[in-house]
Amino acid sequence: MHKKKNYRWTILTMLFIAMIINYVDRAALSIAMPFITQEYHLTPSEKGMIFSSFFIGYALFCFVGGYLADRYGPKRVLTYAMSGWSILCGLTALAFNFWSLLIVRALFGVGEGPVSTTANKTVNNWFPIKERARAIGINQAGGPLGGALAGPIVGFLALWLGWRAAFIVMAVLGLIWAVCWFRMATSTPQEHPKVSADEIALINAERDVPVMTAAEAPRTPVLEIIMQRSVLVTGVSLFCYNYILYFFMTWFPSYLIDAKGIDLKSMSIVTSLPWLVGTVGFLCGGMLIDYIYKRTGKQLFSRKVVLVTCLLIAACCIALTGQVEDVTQSVVVMTVAIGFLMLTAPAYWSLIQDAVPGHQVGTAGGFMHGLANLSGIVAPTATGIIIQTSGTYASGFALAGGLGILGALIVAIFVGQPKSLTPSLSPA
Template sequence: MTTHSTDAPPQGRPRQKNFRKTILVMLTAAMVINYMDRSALAVAMPFITEDFHLTDVEKGLIFSSFSVGYALFNFLGGVLSDKFGAKKVFVWAMVFWSAMCGLTAGAFNFWTLLAARALFGVGEGPISTTANKMVNNWFPLRERARSVGINQAGGPLGGALSGPVVGFLALTFGWRVAFVLIALIGLTWALIWRIVATDNPRDNKRVSAREIEEIEATESAEAVAVEEVATGEKPSMWKAILQPAILATALSLFCYNYILFFFLTWFPVYLVDAQGVSLRDMSIVTAIPWIVGAAGYLGGGFLIDYIFTRTGKQFFSRKVVLVTCLITSAVCVGVTSTASSATSAVILMTVAVGFLMLAAPAYWTLIQDAAPKEYVGSAGGLMHGLANISGIVAPTVTGFIVTTSNYSGAFVLAGALGVLGAVIVWIFVRHQKTHGIDVPTAPPVDSIPNGTNMDHAK
């Protein structure tokens, strides 16, 4: 288990309160850019289809090609962040995917668009695992779920921006211009991140000694328990990450992501093809579920932390939010199959996405709880990589269902998988022993004596 240095922080640090908030703002901005770039293709697809004369199956394959590279580099990005640090991996990833986003504008047929999309997925693969590792490094335990929620809320916010921004640019200047401009935004972020970020608070001259003490004084009960009985031998990466709880969480996240990728890639097309929504209106109304989803991400993180601080049950706080919200989302997705109008479809999917995002922070905090600190990136990468195989499956399967039947079957399948994902967590994700140690839960906030360092986390 990695330990923090006991040496005093360097002298002369500026008295800057909560610099970790700056890190969180940057992480959130990165997620906004990530989803804005990622969902741009779905918004631009009706325009691209006119240029390239794509079939439904070809569109499904293009949407799926993103996840071939994405799923692989979910895991590799996590491993690299453990080895080289999340800061460097984030810079590499942002620069590469922004370049691929810009090069999408140069596609001239099905095959070039397929290749550009697959390489784009390679670049975006590490983002969530490296962000999760940065949160684990920079935030006290009682702030982690809300920090994950705020960071990940940037995703649906980026999706919300993508509709009107990409739609406006595509209608005004052509779809190729949209991809070039959002690529430039990503490159600008990478430059700023390289200047302000460090992998750990102790390495950053902008972080005060008091903030370092506050962060390090609230290590998780799991980390403390492992430290107290450690043999001095570092556990192997594979032993640390191939735990039943991590694998079951990954399988559940596969089901969760099936809904997400179905919505991300096919819902805009469904509104145009099945409900007769105009391209202009589609680019606006598809922003609504994303805005609600951003609020859901924020609410999920704060809700988890609230339940944890009131009950002291770290594991329970994650599990109850995940299961309840995922089932609610799945039901709404399934019912959308009966929607008789574009308005009812958008309302149902808005509720579905809101509850889907409420559940999301629980996945990343479950991984932080289950994995040793030095392998949080690798464990998150394994979970995310296995789960994002759904990004290959969902768009392709949906394309075949739409071609051979209709959209109703696609909605029902996505909803059924959501219910399955919730059941997997409820039954198979249980309180685990870490390296043979029963991990205690932390006490409720109200039971922490005054005057301790825990007071800073209230």
């Protein structure tokens, strides 16, 4: 059988598509919420609870999924996860009141929980250190691209066929992906018949230990992995990052309709703009980190300088958005904020890959991501309460911006050189 030298890019393409589907599915409820609110007469607090219910299952299964990816391999975990969340996405169409929607949404979060952590584990298995950040950026860029596509796709389907049809269509697409992934992927490159020895050697270059299959990897106590300072600190900072992301994802569409008075059709288009810029941010963030690493030979510095600088800019723009009166200016400032926020993201996943050995990346990344995604429970509900009690969105924007500043400072001060980090290279 002919062996390819670059099969890792085929795997990355599949992960990129998975992230597109992931975010379209996840953002679909926010886009459809005006229809659902009208049908079920939901209050702002009830909407916030529905948005938050997703993250109850999601935060827990970020960690569970990462642990299972280390134990059984990312191929199997991603296959089951995509199949499960796609089925639950379709079941959203069967919701008939507030409580049924709350339960389905929580279970939907269980299915989506493993995806980012398991994708990160796959990138760690399939890519050399020098390509790691850009591979993370390309993979994760599918998320904001999916968010950008969600507005037009879900909005169009909801207006044309009704909001329930949108969830059924996305369920079918997810199941198709799961079948393709099961047939095309393996958990590690050495298990795949199409991967050449040269590509395996490239992937293992600069590693202290070559990529191991789940069966070969030594067992390390979970507490020993997750209680490392670098894992805990990065998780707390990512909590602040995710608070901004989920505030934007769940409430910005309603903000444009309720506070700025634009119609649903315009909202579906306008909300795509920050996501499109965010897609570019993900791609550029990964390439920028790899470039700085190549030029300086400083692996940790390349991650921290991008993360701290870009997150500070994003946080200031988020806070400013709530003070802008003109709707066009609001969208522009929010778009800049999301662009810089997404520039930050590859640095988090790079830091966690640097912090622990490869066979622990799923567990460490899953804990970091699970801790961070508790913000998904807090942000939508807290924002809903703030809006209902104050009658304005400005305080919600200010809180999100303040947490972003805190997240940047935490990394700047407390993230140091992990023991497992490979030695610095000479500058190119």
